[in-house]
Amino acid sequence: xxxxxxxxxxxxxxxxxxxxxxxxxxxxxxxxxxxxxxxxxxxxxxxxxxxxxxxxxxxxxxxxxxxxxxxxxxxxxxxxxxxxxx
Amino acid sequence: xxxxxxxxxxxxxxxxxxxxxxxxxxxxxxxxxxxxxxxxxxxxxxxxxxxxxxxxxxxxxxxxxxxxxxxxxxxxxxxxxxxxxxxxxxxxxxxxxxxxxxxxxxxxxxxxxxxxxxxxxxxxxxxxxxxxxxxxxxxxxxxxxxxxxxxxxxxxxxxxxxxxxxxxxxxxxxxxxxxxxxxxxxxxxxxxxxxxxxxxxxxxxxxxxxxxxxxxxxxxxxxxxxxxxxxxxxxxxxxxxxxxxxxxxxxxxxxxxxxxxxxxxxxxxxxxxxxxxxxxxxxxxxxxxxxxx
Ligand SMILES: Cc1ncc(C[n+]2csc(CCOP(=O)(O)OP(=O)(O)O)c2C)c(N)n1
Ligand code: SF4
Ligand code: SF4
Ligand code: SF4
Ligand SMILES: [Mg+2]
Numbered sequence: 001x002x003x004x005x006x007x008x009x010x011x012x013x014x015x016x017x018x019x020x021x022x023x024x025x026x027x028x029x030x031x032x033x034x035x036x037x038x039x040x041x042x043x044x045x046x047x048x049x050x051x052x053x054x055x056x057x058x059x060x061x062x063x064x065x066x067x068x069x070x071x072x073x074x075x076x077x078x079x080x081x082x083x084x085x086x
Numbered sequence: 087x088x089x090x091x092x093x094x095x096x097x098x099x100x101x102x103x104x105x106x107x108x109x110x111x112x113x114x115x116x117x118x119x120x121x122x123x124x125x126x127x128x129x130x131x132x133x134x135x136x137x138x139x140x141x142x143x144x145x146x147x148x149x150x151x152x153x154x155x156x157x158x159x160x161x162x163x164x165x166x167x168x169x170x171x172x173x174x175x176x177x178x179x180x181x182x183x184x185x186x187x188x189x190x191x192x193x194x195x196x197x198x199x200x201x202x203x204x205x206x207x208x209x210x211x212x213x214x215x216x217x218x219x220x221x222x223x224x225x226x227x228x229x230x231x232x233x234x235x236x237x238x239x240x241x242x243x244x245x246x247x248x249x250x251x252x253x254x255x256x257x258x259x260x261x262x263x264x265x266x267x268x269x270x271x272x273x274x275x276x277x278x279x280x281x282x283x284x285x286x287x288x289x290x291x292x293x294x295x296x297x298x299x300x301x302x303x304x305x306x307x308x309x310x311x312x313x314x315x316x317x318x319x320x321x322x323x324x325x326x327x328x329x330x331x332x333x334x335x336x337x338x339x340x341x342x343x344x345x346x347x348x349x350x351x352x353x354x355x356x357x358x359x360x361x362x363x364x365x366x367x368x369x370x371x372x373x374x375x376x377x378x379x
Contacts, residue, residue, distance in 0.1 A: 003094065008106065012113040017308045018267065053093045054125075054269040057117035058107055062094040 001064045002046070004037045008060035011035030015052035015061060021045040024052065090128050093121075100124040100134075102154045109148060113299075113307035115292025118266040119213055120149050123182070125269075126276035137180045140169040142194060144186035145220045145294075146213040163194030166201045169208045177207070177357045180280060187214040187228040191247045195227075198249075202256040205284040207355040211276070212249060212287065215294035223297035234301045250289055254349045259284035261349040265291045265314045275347060284355035291318065291343065321346030 006029060015038050016024045023044035026036040037060065040046055048065040090096050097103070101124075110116050127137065139150035139157035142165040150157030160168045169181045190198050190212045201208065216233060218224040225235035225242055228249065233242040253261045260282040264272040272290070279286035291314055293299060299310040319342040327339050354362075 010107070010112040012307045014113065014307065014311060017311075051269070054121065055118055055267060056121075057110065057114055059093060059097055059101065059117060059121055062092050064092060 001066060002038075002040050002052070003062045003064065004039065005060045005062075006031045006037045007033075008058045009033075009035065009037035009056075010058055011037070012057060013038070015056055018055060019046075019052055020049060021047065096121075096124050096128060100127065100154055102152055105152050108152060110145060111294075111296040113293060113295040113310065114145070114219075115215065115266040115290070115294070115311075116146055116149060116213055119146075119184075119211065119272075119290050119292060120152060122266075122269060122273050123211065123276055124153075125273045126280060129273070130277055130280060132180060132280070136178060137182065138172055139182050139184060140165045140172065141184040142186070142189035143220070144189045144218070146184055146186035146215075146292075147189055149184040163189055163192070164197065165189065166194060166197040166208070166210065169210075170201060170206050173207055173357060177361075181208040182280065183208055183210045185210060185212050186219070187212060187216065187226045187247075187249075188218040188224075191227050191249050192218075199252070199256060202253050202258040202285045202287070204356045205257065205259060205353055207283055207285070207357050209276075209279045209282075209286045209288065211279075211290065213290045213292045214249070215292050215298055216246075217294055217298040219294045219297045223301055233298070235298075236301075250287065250348050253285070253287040257351075257353060258287055258349060259351055259353055259355070260286035260288075260347075262287070262347040263289040263291070263343075263345050265318055265345060266293070267311055267315060271346075278347075278350070282350075283358060284353055291345075317341075318343045318345050320344070321348065 009031060023040055023046040024038045025041050027039035031037055048063050050063045053061045053063045108117055134155045137155055139153060139155060141147035141150045141159055143162035150159060158168050165183045165185050169183045172179055172181050214228050216229040217226050217235060223236045225238040227247045229242050230246055231242055250261050250263045260279050262275045264275060276288060279288050293310045295307050295310050304310045304313050319339055321344040324339055324344050327335050
């Protein structure tokens, strides 16, 4: 599960861009800044790697690993430091 | 890892929540460095009453204000001088300095040089965004050649400061440079820096979409962040390519900024040496005058 402090999010979308399995998207909610904080997609492959939580510049995301639902850990697209990104 | 497992708990412990959200622009890298520092402190399990922060002036220097711990928000460029004072008053404190490239390498350059040379026990986290962000984008001494700034409208012609190289030459005990988009190595590195006796420097290359990215046409936030991935390389990889790579590969990596730990040594810090000096003099004093050794 992913929790977003909606009023903390500034909408940089870095979390959406950097998620290794493309599990996040903008939500329909508008926060008081007038931006749409992220949410997990309806169908997603989130494996709770916590990258989005760690790189959110506004500390708005918390990832709670789902104990019950064991998803197979997919090969992620995490690039080592200095690797090429799109 | 100690007790805390989620960012939510981490924020409750370390963040001065009344100050949040930050004044930082959308997509600014400073908040990420703060978060990495929180994780490092948590993993070290330090008593936060024994950690004290110091900063100068600039966007980056606002960071101590967001931390639930004592801190000094001092004058421009003087964070290290104040930190030295704290350490002199009570060497039991862990002193962490947050500073910007303008604050540390520009106006505070000489404080930096001498603190590193004297190997004063502190951890300096310098956030390098290649620009004076807070004042609207004047040229910083760290800006790459060709950078556009309000004071360099036709492109920077001055060679940039490699602050890590300088710290290594001065014999600082720990010197590392990282980006903000890959969490694990920097968190580990901040831990090492804080634990290290003597002077540690951690330089972070952080995006400043407002004052640097926009003016230098680095694209939107996403593209600006990607610039850092595409223009940096791990020091170890760089060394390997420079040794065994083809001419073409060498050409590709030549201009990239190396990341990694550049120095990790164990010279006695200033206050260790000072303590020894005091002990030596006390011992001399306690001996009766004129007594033969
Ligand atoms: C003595 C003095 N000179 C100039 C200033 C104006 N000033 C405030 S912040 C700043 C630059 C800060 O740049 P940097 O340390 O890189 O921080 P950033 O905002 O980029 O994080 C300057 C020149 C000042 N506050 N005090
Ligand atoms: S990284 Fe943080 S601030 Fe940026 S869009 Fe995601 S939640 Fe919002
Ligand atoms: S925890 Fe990892 S996989 Fe899940 S949304 Fe965040 S970045 Fe994507
Ligand atoms: S001006 Fe630059 S450094 Fe300052 S808060 Fe904005 S993005 Fe960050
Ligand atoms: Mg700066």
